[in-house]
Amino acid sequence: MSAVGGQVRHLYVHLPFCAHRCGYCDFVTLVGRHGEHGAYVDAVMRELRLEGGILAPRLETIFLGGGTPTFTEAGALEGLLASLPDADEVTVEANPETVTPSLARLLSRNRVNRVSLGAQSFNTSLLAVLERRCRPEDVRRAVHDLRDAGFDNISLDLLYGIPGQSTAELEADVESALALAPEHVSYYELEAKPGTRFTHAHGEELARQADAMEGYFERVVEALVGAGYRWYETANFCLPGREARHNLGYWLGRDYLGVGIGAVSTLGLERRRNAPKLAGYVAALARGLAPPREIETLDEETKRRERLMLGLRLDRPLPLAAVGSAVEPAALSRVERLGLAERRGDGLVLSDRGRFLGDAVTAELMA
Amino acid sequence: MSLDRIRNFSIVAHIDHGKSTLADRILEVTSTLTKREMREQVLDSMELERERGITIKAQAVRVEWKGHQLNLIDTPGHVDFTYEVSRALQACEGALLVVDAAQGIQAQTLANAYLAIENDLEIVPVVNKIDLPSADPDAAAAEVADLIGEEPERVVRISAKTGAGVEDVLDAIVERIPAPAGDPEAPGRALVFDSAYDQYRGVVAFVRVVDGEFRPRERLLAMAQGTTFETEELGFFSPERTPMPTLSAGEVGYVITGLKDVSRLRVGDTLTQDARRAAEPLPGYKDVKPTVFAGLFPTDSDEYPELRDALEKLKLNDASLFYEPETSQALGFGFRCGFLGLLHMEIVRERLEREFDLDLLVTAPNVAYRVTTKAGEEVEVHNPSDFPREVETVAEPYIRATTIVPKEHVGAVMELNNERRGRFDHMEYLSEERVLLTYDLPLGEIVYDYYDQLKSRTKGYASFDYDVVGFRPGELVRVDVMLAGDPVDALSIIVHRDSAYGRGRALVDRLREEIPRQMFDVPVQAAIGSRIIARETIKAKRKDVLAKCYGGDITRKRKLIERQKKGKKRMKQVGTVEVPQEAFLAVLDLNGERR
Numbered sequence: 001m002s003a004v005g006g007q008v009r010h011l012y013v014h015l016p017f018c019a020h021r022c023g024y025c026d027f028v029t030l031v032g033r034h035g036e037h038g039a040y041v042d043a044v045m046r047e048l049r050l051e052g053g054i055l056a057p058r059l060e061t062i063f064l065g066g067g068t069p070t071f072t073e074a075g076a077l078e079g080l081l082a083s084l085p086d087a088d089e090v091t092v093e094a095n096p097e098t099v100t101p102s103l104a105r106l107l108s109r110n111r112v113n114r115v116s117l118g119a120q121s122f123n124t125s126l127l128a129v130l131e132r133r134c135r136p137e138d139v140r141r142a143v144h145d146l147r148d149a150g151f152d153n154i155s156l157d158l159l160y161g162i163p164g165q166s167t168a169e170l171e172a173d174v175e176s177a178l179a180l181a182p183e184h185v186s187y188y189e190l191e192a193k194p195g196t197r198f199t200h201a202h203g204e205e206l207a208r209q210a211d212a213m214e215g216y217f218e219r220v221v222e223a224l225v226g227a228g229y230r231w232y233e234t235a236n237f238c239l240p241g242r243e244a245r246h247n248l249g250y251w252l253g254r255d256y257l258g259v260g261i262g263a264v265s266t267l268g269l270e271r272r273r274n275a276p277k278l279a280g281y282v283a284a285l286a287r288g289l290a291p292p293r294e295i296e297t298l299d300e301e302t303k304r305r306e307r308l309m310l311g312l313r314l315d316r317p318l319p320l321a322a323v324g325s326a327v328e329p330a331a332l333s334r335v336e337r338l339g340l341a342e343r344r345g346d347g348l349v350l351s352d353r354g355r356f357l358g359d360a361v362t363a364e365l366m367a
Numbered sequence: 368m369s370l371d372r373i374r375n376f377s378i379v380a381h382i383d384h385g386k387s388t389l390a391d392r393i394l395e396v397t398s399t400l401t402k403r404e405m406r407e408q409v410l411d412s413m414e415l416e417r418e419r420g421i422t423i424k425a426q427a428v429r430v431e432w433k434g435h436q437l438n439l440i441d442t443p444g445h446v447d448f449t450y451e452v453s454r455a456l457q458a459c460e461g462a463l464l465v466v467d468a469a470q471g472i473q474a475q476t477l478a479n480a481y482l483a484i485e486n487d488l489e490i491v492p493v494v495n496k497i498d499l500p501s502a503d504p505d506a507a508a509a510e511v512a513d514l515i516g517e518e519p520e521r522v523v524r525i526s527a528k529t530g531a532g533v534e535d536v537l538d539a540i541v542e543r544i545p546a547p548a549g550d551p552e553a554p555g556r557a558l559v560f561d562s563a564y565d566q567y568r569g570v571v572a573f574v575r576v577v578d579g580e581f582r583p584r585e586r587l588l589a590m591a592q593g594t595t596f597e598t599e600e601l602g603f604f605s606p607e608r609t610p611m612p613t614l615s616a617g618e619v620g621y622v623i624t625g626l627k628d629v630s631r632l633r634v635g636d637t638l639t640q641d642a643r644r645a646a647e648p649l650p651g652y653k654d655v656k657p658t659v660f661a662g663l664f665p666t667d668s669d670e671y672p673e674l675r676d677a678l679e680k681l682k683l684n685d686a687s688l689f690y691e692p693e694t695s696q697a698l699g700f701g702f703r704c705g706f707l708g709l710l711h712m713e714i715v716r717e718r719l720e721r722e723f724d725l726d727l728l729v730t731a732p733n734v735a736y737r738v739t740t741k742a743g744e745e746v747e748v749h750n751p752s753d754f755p756r757e758v759e760t761v762a763e764p765y766i767r768a769t770t771i772v773p774k775e776h777v778g779a780v781m782e783l784n785n786e787r788r789g790r791f792d793h794m795e796y797l798s799e800e801r802v803l804l805t806y807d808l809p810l811g812e813i814v815y816d817y818y819d820q821l822k823s824r825t826k827g828y829a830s831f832d833y834d835v836v837g838f839r840p841g842e843l844v845r846v847d848v849m850l851a852g853d854p855v856d857a858l859s860i861i862v863h864r865d866s867a868y869g870r871g872r873a874l875v876d877r878l879r880e881e882i883p884r885q886m887f888d889v890p891v892q893a894a895i896g897s898r899i900i901a902r903e904t905i906k907a908k909r910k911d912v913l914a915k916c917y918g919g920d921i922t923r924k925r926k927l928i929e930r931q932k933k934g935k936k937r938m939k940q941v942g943t944v945e946v947p948q949e950a951f952l953a954v955l956d957l958n959g960e961r962r
Contacts, residue, residue: 012918188914214909235914250918264919271922296922306925313916334943338887357886358912363931364886 006053008267009060010249011087013044013080014260016067016278019098022131023198024190028262028276029067040260040278041076043285045083047259050290052085054257054267059087061246068118070094070103081110089245091116091155097134099142104149114153115146116186116244122176123169126162129202130190136176143180153242155184160216162190163202163209170216174223183242187220188235217356234313234358251314253307253322261291269303271296301326309362313355317347328367335361368436371546373617375575376491377440377455379479380465381472381830385495388527389465389536390428390441396533397430397437399605427458427560427573427619429603432537438603438619440560440575453482454560454635457649458575458619461489461544463536464511468494468502468524472510472797474771474832480514489544490515491523493536498526510797547577547617554645555579557614557622557638559589562629564683568599570626571608573619574638577649580615581622586641590648594631595641599623629686657689657705658764658835659712659814660749662730662857663719664701666948670725671700677723678702681715688715693750697857697941698728698951703750709814728948730857730955732814737762737838751859754845756896761843764810766833767792774802776825783820787812788841788863808833809841811861846871846900848878849892853942858954871901874954881950884908889944 016030017037062084069077069092084090091114092107099117107115121127122136139156146154156177160170177185192199192206199206221231229237233251236244249256258265262276274281275292284291298306304326311318320327320343332348335341340354340361354361380386394400426441442455456462462483466476483490492511497504508522523539525532557574565571581587581601588595602610603620614620626632634655637648665674682688689705706712712732719725736748739759748754768789770780774796781791784806792805813833821829846867848858858878862870871893878891882905893901916924938945 191913191915217910217914234912234916247917250916250921256918258918262919264921266918266921273919273922302925305929306921309925309928310916310921335886340886356910356912357908359928359931360886360908360911363928363935366928366932 007056008054008255008257009056009058010246010254010256011048011055011059011062011085012246012256012258012260012263012265013048013062013064013084014067014258014263014274015044015064015069015072015077015080016040016261017071018066018068019071019095020131020133023201024130024192024196026193026196027067030278033278034073036278036282037073037076039282041072041080043282043291044080044260046285046288047291048083050285050288051257051259055085059085061089061249062087062091063246064090064092064112066093068093068095068098070098070107074103074106078106078110081107081112084111086111089114089153091244091246093118094142095134096138096142099138099145101145101148104145104151108149108151113151114155114244115151116155116157116184117142117146117182118157119177120157120159121162121165122173123165126165126169129163130159139176140180143182153183154180155186155244156180156182157186157188159188159190160220161206161213163205165213165216167216167219170219171223174220178223178227184236184238184244185224185229186236186244187224189217221352230315231355232315234355248314251310253303253310266298269298269300271298305366308366312341312348312350312358312362312365315349317344317349319347321346326367327365331365331367335364341365368615368618370549370551370617372434373436373438373547374461374540374544375438375440375459375547375617375619376461376463376540376544377442377459378463378465379442379452379456379476379483380495381467381470381475381479384465384467384470384473384476385527386441386465389463389493389495389525389533390439392527392530392533393430393437393439393537394428394606396530396537397432399428399430426606427604427621428606429609429619433541435541436618437537437540438575440619451561451634452479453486454558456482456486456488458558458560459486459488460547461491461540463491463493463540464515465493465495466507466511468496468504468507469499471503471507471801472514472771473830474769475830476511477514477769477771477803478832478834484515490517491536491539491543492517492521493523493525495525495527497524498529498531506798513797549576549616550578551580551616553578554643555581555587555638555640556645556649557581558649559632559634559636559638561634562632562686564629565623568623568625570624570629570632572622572624572632572638574614574622575619576614576616578616578645579640580613581638581640582613583610587622587624587638588641588644589632589636590639590645591636592631592633594626596624596626599625629683633686655687655707657687657707657735658810659706659708659732659734661704661706661712661732662693662695662698662701662750663690663704663716664695664698664728664730664857666726666728668699673723674702674719674725674727677719677725678704680723681718685715687711695752695857697855697939697946698730699939701728705749709818728951728955731860733861734764734809734811734814736843736861748861751845751861752856754859754861756845760840762838763841763843765836765839766808766810766813767836768806768808768813768831768833770804770806770821770829770831771797772802772804772825772829773800776828777802777804779824780804780821780829783817783824784808787817788865807836809839809863810835811843811863844895846874847894848874849890849894850878850882850941850944850946851887851889852892853944855941855946857951867895868900871895875901875903877954878950879903879905881953882944882946885944886911887943 018029090112092112093116095118119139224237255267261281263274265272273294281291304323308323308326341350378386428439430437440455442452494504494507508519512519523535556578557576559572561573563571586597600610600623601614639645678690690702693703738746738761740755741757789806789808795803842864844864846860848855875891875893888907889905891903892899
């Protein structure tokens with residue numbers, strides 16, 4: 001740890017509580033558990049004190065993810081926010097239906113300067129398929145409440161490839177999102193992960209429509225880029241200067257500390273993953289011990305491979321010197337010949353088509 | 368034993384008509400084996416022979432019956448092994464022709480009867496399975512009597528299963544089959560009708576002594592090949608090897624040669640004493656040539672040395688197996704193998720997979736072509752990828768095919784044969800219900816999916832057999848398959864000009880289905896020379912990227928990409944295109960080498 005002591009500038013805090021677990025969700029979440037929010041937040045603050053030595057004096061970013069962080073009881077949430085160190089960018093994830101004028105003010109007075117809203121769609125029936133509790137008008141109202149509280153950096157999370165989603169519905173979603181003039185948009189393909197309730201219910205339908213939906217990603221990119229957004233990461237778009245600086249830290253291979261159940265940290269060659277169980281986490285920290293966690297040791301070559309995989313997701317060139325032996329030279333000329341990537345200065349950047357095929361290109365390039 | 372006390376005979380029958388069961392019963396009735404020693408298909412020692420109920424190697428066993436020495440020579444019944452069968456028949460004076468009482472005469476019954484007649488054998492007709500509820504012994508007896516010009520009353524009716532009538536068969540052998548002729552005093556002459564390889568003692572020749580007398584420790588000469596060796600041991604089978612001080616005129620037995628290479632002693636050759644040579648060899652030796660060829664490749668290219676060793680070992684017991692190394696861009700290192708026919712090919716493949724535990728990829732089988740190039744050069748081509756692009760003329764092997772089928776399926780057989788460029792020769796009613804059809808067909812049309820088609824179009828009621836009758840000119844072309852412009856050598860085929868389009872189309876369609884989409888459009892083409900006859904495009908993937916990747920996902924995501932990378936490494940690289948092994952398997956399967 002000493003190698004990175006006092007250097008880490010990105011902090012992730014996991015707040016797992018949700019009002020309801022959506023069928024497609026595979027995050028570490030806990031439904032309800034109102035009586036336990038306070039105890040959990042106390043434990044998180046203990047973990048932060050325990051690990052805090054590795055953080056830089058001034059952080060670049062803090063990200064509160066979930067779960068639904070804004071579902072956390074207001075008192076507990078405010079206590080946590082107040083205890084966090086200063087950072088240039090402090091993001092909180094929120095579900096639109098949890099946003100009220102008073103929540104917006106609570107966030108604002110506690111130094112939160114960016115909110116990422118889990119909108120997913122503006123279509124009532126698609127929201128029902130996703131088992132989301134918010135209605136389209138909740139998203140609009142949430143954005144207005146946040147604007148009223150002074151937020152000038154709002155991100156919308158959206159999904160494409162929802163079972164039954166037509167091209168027209170996709171286009172309508174993009175249009176509705178653009179009408180709210182967010183500074184940032186994350187547009188994900190719905191991933192039906194094996195074993196989830198959602199895949200059980202909709203897997204066949206998704207397989208059937210896979211061909212029809214093949215072009216959806218291209219449409220999304222085209223529409224957002226056409227509206228002046230920069231496609232700066234595979235699934236992320238922003239107005240000038242409004243990248244998600246926290247996430248950019250991951251993609252640039254920076255170290256980060258994660259606290260809370262299920263949270264992951266990458267510190268030099270060590271990757272930690274806290275166990276997902278609430279009780280064990282709270283109990284360990286109550287005794288002043290580190291929470292139960294898995295530790296994965298990375299070697300330099302693995303780090304280079306990760307750097308390659310993450311770096312190629314960005315629109316800025318990946319310095320080849322940083323990935324070195326992780327790239328197979330013959331494959332590099334192959335993908336260049338196919339027009340999937342080009343060298344820019346000392347770096348490598350994928351073409352648009354290369355970005356749509358990002359995983360295949362990465363696998364091709366990987367030595 | 369004096370010649371007049373010896374009878375040499377074989378049993379010939381269509382598959383499943385009861386040849387091996389009758390042999391088993393003969394061993395039992397003559398007390399050659401006790402009930403306790405008995406098991407089914409005693410003479411078929413290979414696992415594959417027992418399982419498929421066929422005989423692949425000839426065997427010879429000596430039994431005693433009423434003061435006579437009877438030598439039973441068990442032969443493979445199938446056309447692929449006609450050469451071995453005819454050598455085995457040459458070692459006999461008579462044959463039992465066994466016909467199933469429920470099924471009557473079938474195609475191999477005919478082929479075997481004709482072979483026996485050609486070899487001047489006394490035929491003892493036997494109707495078997497008279498105990499079956501569906502048996503019609505009278506009808507079967509009438510058919511077989513008619514076939515060989517015998518009285519129906521002289522047909523022996525038996526059930527090899529229950530043993531009923533088996534003693535009558537033995538009596539008929541003694542009474543009807545002539546004793547061997549031969550000169551016990553002349554220089555020795557023995558016909559090699561089969562051979563086997565014993566890993567400790569080398570090549571064991573199965574022989575019928577015609578003249579003279581053979582003893583251990585003599586120096587012998589194989590007259591056609593010029594090979595000499597000293598006999599280590601000789602004797603007869605009972606059914607184990609039983610050593611004897613002599614083997615003399617008329618007798619059947621074995622000679623342990625000590626030779627370490629089966630190719631030095633070929634079936635059909637004549638053994639004589641090196642010091643007192645016979646003037647003339649026995650008739651009948653000819654070099655057998657493979658008729659069907661295919662490439663054999665290990666599915667896992669690391670198994671190439673194992674495949675090579677396995678082929679070497681197999682060849683020790685099967686001199687007719689031909690192989691030479693072949694390198695394919697698409698499939699890597701393997702062997703081009705030549706077989707006596709489709710069954711032979713299938714047996715070799717199965718033995719390689721089972722006895723040597725190999726996973727094989729077998730290319731579409733093809734026949735030998737005699738090509739005259741534009742330059743006037745004549746070449747024999749065994750591999751489509753060696754087929755010259757510019758040819759003057761091509762000749763292909765033809766067969767005379769006999770099919771026996773219930774009359775309601777005659778139309779279906781004719782239609783199939785016409786589709787396969789068959790030329791009708793003649794048709795004859797064997798009974799009111801059953802018809803014999805004779806066609807001339809290119810052998811190349813039989814190796815492609817013919818058996819499956821015949822079976823399905825006649826609901827399994829047809830029996831089929833053939834003889835290779837020579838080469839005839841044909842309008843044959845080479846069809847190449849290309850992926851993104853690069854030829855896939857393993858998929859080239861030689862076909863008649865008229866079916867080139869259909870076969871090319873089928874290959875292209877199948878490849879398009881089987882090859883996963885790549886990062887670029889992949890044209891799949893079939894071509895004759897530079898002329899494209901079929902084309903499809905495997906459209907490029909438009910998307911292959913997981914949308915989400917944040918701090919917690921990095922390990923999972925990295926593992927996914929590493930797995931994707933591993934998957935790529937398992938693919939065969941054809942030019943720029945990655946083709947999974949399964950795609951080749953699926954496409955080659957379409958070429959239907961199975962029966």
